[in-house]
Amino acid sequence: MAEPVPASTQEDLFEAVIAAEQRIEPRDWMPDAYRATLIRQIAQHAHSEIIGMQPEGNWLTRAPSLRRKAILLAKAQDEAGHGLYLYAAAETLGVDRAELTEKLISGRQKYSSIFNYPTLTFADVGVIGWLVDGAAICNQVPLCRCSYGPYARAMVRICKEESFHQRQGYELLMTLMRGTEAQRRMVQDAVDRWWWPSLMMFGPSDADSPNTARSMAWRIKRHTNDELRQRFVDMTVPQAEHLGVTLPDPELRWNEERGGWDFGEPDWSELTRVIRGQGPCNAQRVERRRAAHEDGAWVREAAVAYAAKRSAEQHTEEENGK
């Protein structure tokens, strides 16, 4: 029998893999805190994808054309798929998806603040695609290089689909901006409501982010919250100009020296309130998730019964084949 590897050697090996930009895989040794950090982040991310279907789902039955409805349906289905890849990635760390869902609906695990805002008009669908999915791309493309293999691989496909989501949102907004004065006002109103919450998606400022330093050292996160927020603003300002909308920030101005856009401070007290469950739609989002979970109990029971039946049949076939 092989000699057990001493903990110090295992830790050295883990650190060496991280330093060499290689991947940690599910069966590799990893520090408990690394595992816990990944479970926390991947679970929150998975929950966000699933809860994130609700704001836009609100418009599925009222999309203005068959084309828009088909696009929106495809997008919502993609988000469900993202949730599934991410729950599967979390399960490789030894947690059970049912347990994670239970923690979400009992308020013991978080999901992104952004999905606690209402979608008041169809322009919100376009602005979610443009700003929210645009922010998601900024945040998530670097996660394709995360040190944990299953998370990094899940992110590659998710990011490809997020690009389609962003483009469909921008195309919808361009169409509205070419429409009537009322449609242009509708777009501007949606931009005014979603701009600051989109900036808050990146998390608290670096000075108030307790997890960033360790997650960066472990190469789970590749950039700080503020770095990604800046990248998002720099990417979005020219797109807003092209679209013909005004971003609701009087402090927004080009900084020649830095080669980037200066922008105002988000209202961090609002982010704290929303994370604590006091946003405009938190209660409704979680309640709807709980109801969907309870309504789906029969599907899970049927799947378990079917799996048991298949396994018994295979067992009998093997017995008979002997």
Ligand code: ACO
């Ligand atoms: N909404 C809700 N909670 C947030 C948010 C937010 N926008 N930003 C930060 N938090 C929470 C963190 O989860 C953390 O809470 P916890 O320690 O209890 O878990 C706390 O606030 C402090 O924040 P940080 O120390 O900055 O946390 P972290 O290093 O995990 O960074 C971030 C937060 C940037 C969201 C990171 O977890 C991440 O990149 N996650 C993956 C991407 C993701 O989940 N995106 C969600 C949107 S998905 C979509 O758009 C379809």
